[in-house]
Amino acid sequence: MSSVLYDEPGPKAKARNLAYTVVFLVGFGLVLWWVLATMADKDQLAAEKWTPFVKDSKVWTTFLLPGLWETVKAAALALVIALPLGAALGIGRLSDHAWVRIPVGAVVEFFRAIPVLLLMVFAFQALVEFTDIESEIRPLYAVVTGLVLYNASVIAEIVRAGILSLPRGQTDAAQAIGMRKGQMMVYVLLPQAVTAMLPALVSQLVVIVKDTALGGALLGFTELLYQNRAITANYGANTIAALTVISLIFILLNFALTSFASWLEKRLRRGKKSTGAVVPQDSVEAGAGGAVL
Amino acid sequence: MFDFLDSGQYDLLDAFWVTVKLTVYSAIGSLIWGTLLAGMRVGPVPMMRAFGTGYVNVVRNTPLTVVVVACSLGLASTMGVKLGGETFEDIGFRMAVLGLIAYTGTFVCEALRSGINTVPVGQAEAARALGLSFFQVLTLVVLPQAFRSAVTPLTNVLIALTKNTTVASAIGVAEASALMKTMVENESDALFAVFGVFAFGFIVLTLPTGLLLGWVAKRVAVKR
Numbered sequence: 275m276s277s278v279l280y281d282e283p284g285p286k287a288k289a290r291n292l293a294y295t296v297v298f299l300v301g302f303g304l305v306l307w308w309v310l311a312t313m314a315d316k317d318q319l320a321a322e323k324w325t326p327f328v329k330d331s332k333v334w335t336t337f338l339l340p341g342l343w344e345t346v347k348a349a350a351l352a353l354v355i356a357l358p359l360g361a362a363l364g365i366g367r368l369s370d371h372a373w374v375r376i377p378v379g380a381v382v383e384f385f386r387a388i389p390v391l392l393l394m395v396f397a398f399q400a401l402v403e404f405t406d407i408e409s410e411i412r413p414l415y416a417v418v419t420g421l422v423l424y425n426a427s428v429i430a431e432i433v434r435a436g437i438l439s440l441p442r443g444q445t446d447a448a449q450a451i452g453m454r455k456g457q458m459m460v461y462v463l464l465p466q467a468v469t470a471m472l473p474a475l476v477s478q479l480v481v482i483v484k485d486t487a488l489g490g491a492l493l494g495f496t497e498l499l500y501q502n503r504a505i506t507a508n509y510g511a512n513t514i515a516a517l518t519v520i521s522l523i524f525i526l527l528n529f530a531l532t533s534f535a536s537w538l539e540k541r542l543r544r545g546k547k548s549t550g551a552v553v554p555q556d557s558v559e560a561g562a563g564g565a566v567l
Numbered sequence: 568m569f570d571f572l573d574s575g576q577y578d579l580l581d582a583f584w585v586t587v588k589l590t591v592y593s594a595i596g597s598l599i600w601g602t603l604l605a606g607m608r609v610g611p612v613p614m615m616r617a618f619g620t621g622y623v624n625v626v627r628n629t630p631l632t633v634v635v636v637a638c639s640l641g642l643a644s645t646m647g648v649k650l651g652g653e654t655f656e657d658i659g660f661r662m663a664v665l666g667l668i669a670y671t672g673t674f675v676c677e678a679l680r681s682g683i684n685t686v687p688v689g690q691a692e693a694a695r696a697l698g699l700s701f702f703q704v705l706t707l708v709v710l711p712q713a714f715r716s717a718v719t720p721l722t723n724v725l726i727a728l729t730k731n732t733t734v735a736s737a738i739g740v741a742e743a744s745a746l747m748k749t750m751v752e753n754e755s756d757a758l759f760a761v762f763g764v765f766a767f768g769f770i771v772l773t774l775p776t777g778l779l780l781g782w783v784a785k786r787v788a789v790k791r
Contacts, residue, residue, distance in 0.1 A: 278688045278691040278692065279609055279610075279611075279691055279701055279704055279705060279709065280610075280611040280695075280701040280704070283611065287611070291611055291612050291613075294612045294614075294615065295612055295613070295614045295615075298612065298614055298615050298618070299614065302618070309646075312647070312648075313646065316645055316646055316647065318645060318646075384766070384770075387766075387770050387773050387774065388730070388765075388766045388770065389730035389731070389733040389744060389769060391733040391734065391736070391744050392733065392744055392747060392762070392765055392769070395744065395747055395748050396751065396758070396762045399751040399752065400758060402755070403755055480628065483630075484629075484630035484631065484632075485630070486630075487631075487632035487633055488630075488632050488734065488737070490632070491632045491636060491734075491737035492736060492737055492748070499630065499632060499633055502636070502640075511645075513640050513641055513644070513645045514641050514645055514646075517633070517636070517637045517640065517641055520633065521629050521637065524628065524629055524630055524633060525625055525628045525629055528628035528629075529624065532624075532627075
């Protein structure tokens with residue numbers, strides 16, 4: 275394989291690449307050896323710390339799967355609530371009336387500029403003060419509220435970018451046949467914008483899934499990461515094994531979502547029936563307020 | 568309403584100072600680590616390319632909270648890596664910086680890679696025709712331009728990093744969000760005021776960064 279940056283390797287380059295590979299592998303091997311040696315030293319490689327995840331189905335049925343279910347539940351709830359809210363905010367930001375556009379813009383920029391953890395902590399305390407939601411499900415409510423507030427404003431930006439990505443002719447044509455602004459939005463622009471922003475929305479779902487872990491570490495929300503404490507308490511301080519399995523589940527879940535988003539984006543770009551306009555997955559990062567890492 | 572600010576009980580500036588320190592150290596570290604990763608990902612050595620791609624895909628899909636908690640519980644508590652820190656606070660702070668660098672580096676790498684893609688093919692070809700090696704093409708011709716066009720995405724990474732430093736409170740680093748958690752519990756009658764103060768603090772940190780670097784991005788952009 276050749277690239278712009280380097281030629282198809284000749285004999286000399288091949289030898290050099292081989293040398294780099296060897297040096298890299300030796301370095302990598304040294305790090306790996308150090309990690310394994312230290313783990314063995316601290317008794318983390320012992321079989322009984324790892325076998326529960328393969329042999330004991332209880333670790334899955336009592337800890338990991340319920341945790342995963344809480345994670346998925348919070349992410350799904352947050353997305354389902356944030357989607358219409360975000361759509362409304364996004365359309366509001368494109369309004370012709372300044373008295374709608376400016377306040378909506380301020381709300382969106384505000385919630386995008388502050389960390390989602392602050393929103394969760396605030397929501398948690400607000401639920402304690404103003405509602406009588408039971409303390410067991412309070413963390414879930416707080417996490418979902420924080421995620422909704424933040425992600426609705428990010429989705430608003432995706433929706434806005436989706437509508438603005440449509441060719442100008444669409445608006446012209448709709449106006450030419452005498453559609454009102456509302457009709458134009460509902461019948462012409464939004465349906466097309468939805469396909470354009472699908473990939474960006476799927477990638478946003480990855481951000482939501484990742485952010486649920488905040489609730490586990492700080493608000494006692496019993497999602498996947500939170501189960502780490504219970505597992506290490508029950509299976510003999512196998513911290514590294516538990517964290518490895520938990521990260522693997524997160525990575526597989528999010529990798530599936532990311533791949534789906536890229537596949538969707540490629541497919542939509544190829545599509546001849548649509549206008550071919552697609553909101554790039556990272557377009558929402560291009561704002562003053564904040565980014566979606 | 569804001570009398571909790573005068574009580575002298577809470578050191579707001581100190582908490583935000585920790586946030587700023589976390590941001591600055593992690594920003595410098597992740598810029599270096601991200602550049603190295605980007606170099607590996609576009610380089611001619613297949614093994615390093617594979618490592619770069621694998622690392623970015625794995626770490627980007629892991630929640631930052633898991634990365635930071637793994638640094639603290641896995642590296643520090645279990646494996647006894649202290650990074651030269653003496654006290655609990657010291658070790659926590661260093662582990663948080665390490666986790667933030669490991670995570671943010673992947674986003675820096677992707678921003679730089681998109682910057683590399685904006686450099687016209689002809690330039691790299693011309694540089695190769697002059698007989699420059701891959702390393703020279705990358706460091707003398709491509710990366711300087713890539714950095715200039717990547718200022719905007721890098722700004723967004725920096726702003727996100729500023730907000731992400733709040734995750735450090737998960738391992739007991741006394742930064743702004745940790746103080747806010749204590750304050751909303753103690754001053755629950757002034758919940759909205761406390762939230763407003765901290766929200767304002769983060770806006771003060773992120774807004775000037777965005778504006779300043781937005782201006783820089785326009786100034787240094789390579790006109791094509």
